[in-house]
Amino acid sequence: MLVNANEILRDGKVIQFNINNLEWTKWILEECNRLHNNVILGVSSNAIKYMGGPNVVALMVKGLLMDLDIRIKVCLHLDHGKDINICKECIDAGFTSVMFDGSLMELNDNISITKEVKEYASLFNVTVEGEVGVIGGELPSISLVKRYVDETSVDMVAVALGTVHGYGHMDIDWSLLDEVQKEIDVPLVLHGGSGISNDVLRLFVDKGIAKININTDLQSAFSKAIRNFLETNSDVYDPRKIIGFGEKALKKEVSSKLSVLDGR
Numbered sequence: 001m002l003v004n005a006n007e008i009l010r011d012g013k014v015i016q017f018n019i020n021n022l023e024w025t026k027w028i029l030e031e032c033n034r035l036h037n038n039v040i041l042g043v044s045s046n047a048i049k050y051m052g053g054p055n056v057v058a059l060m061v062k063g064l065l066m067d068l069d070i071r072i073k074v075c076l077h078l079d080h081g082k083d084i085n086i087c088k089e090c091i092d093a094g095f096t097s098v099m100f101d102g103s104l105m106e107l108n109d110n111i112s113i114t115k116e117v118k119e120y121a122s123l124f125n126v127t128v129e130g131e132v133g134v135i136g137g138e139l140p141s142i143s144l145v146k147r148y149v150d151e152t153s154v155d156m157v158a159v160a161l162g163t164v165h166g167y168g169h170m171d172i173d174w175s176l177l178d179e180v181q182k183e184i185d186v187p188l189v190l191h192g193g194s195g196i197s198n199d200v201l202r203l204f205v206d207k208g209i210a211k212i213n214i215n216t217d218l219q220s221a222f223s224k225a226i227r228n229f230l231e232t233n234s235d236v237y238d239p240r241k242i243i244g245f246g247e248k249a250l251k252k253e254v255s256s257k258l259s260v261l262d263g264r
């Protein structure tokens with residue numbers, strides 16, 4: 001069932017797995033369904049463009065939910081929408097959640113555009129995630145986080161805590177997380193979940209993170225498996241066989257990340 005992020009977060013904590021093509025989407029849905037874990041499918045603007053556009057993505061996800069008989073709750077979420085237009089396009093296409101990322105803007109602009117996105121999204125029961133501070137850059141003060149959340153009424157907030165997208169150097173500010181957890185009432189999102197051990201991801205969850213975003217670790221597992229396959233099977237040309245070789249590796253990575261939520 002396609003739902004917004006609030007309906008998933010009401011049931012518990014969740015992993016957002018980013019999708020990049022049909023196969024990933026199918027395998028993530030199958031694995032999460034097999035393990036009875038609700039899931040948020042994140043899609044970046046570039047991934048949306050790569051797949052053909054927001055309608056392709058929304059219809060693909062809806063089709064897979066029907067044809068694979070997926071029984072868990074699934075949320076389709078725009079990741080790091082950089083302007084209001086892409087947020088609106090995704091909402092119009094049937095996404096159930098969007099992130100507006102105005103983290104590089106002046107705070108006042110970030111707040112006012114987030115509010116506009118929230119106003120439009122509310123008409124369609126779509127949830128909105130905002131970002132404060134810059135993931136991989138400057139960390140915010142607690143007063144800034146409070147002001148952003150109070151004024152925008154976002155449903156989830158990504159606070160820069162020192163993690164990075166991909167495999168760069170991380171310098172995590174655990175005391176900022178403690179402070180944010182104490183002061184902020186809306187679900188907290190961890191970006192840059194790749195390259196972090198499952199034990200540390202569990203610590204993030206125990207300290208109040210409600211949604212963990214994972215992309216690069218899936219890309220790495222998938223491409224490693226296919227590279228190995230092609231090195232020893234240079235005569236294979238059927239694209240389904242080549243891409244299909246990533247299935248086991250991707251599902252293994254998905255189930256490993258889901259284990260972070262066990263008992264939490």
Ligand code: 13P
Pocket residue numbers: 018042079080164165166167190191192193194195213214215216217
């Ligand atoms: P990683 O690529 O580091 O897993 O980060 C994913 C993410 O935060 C998507 O918004």
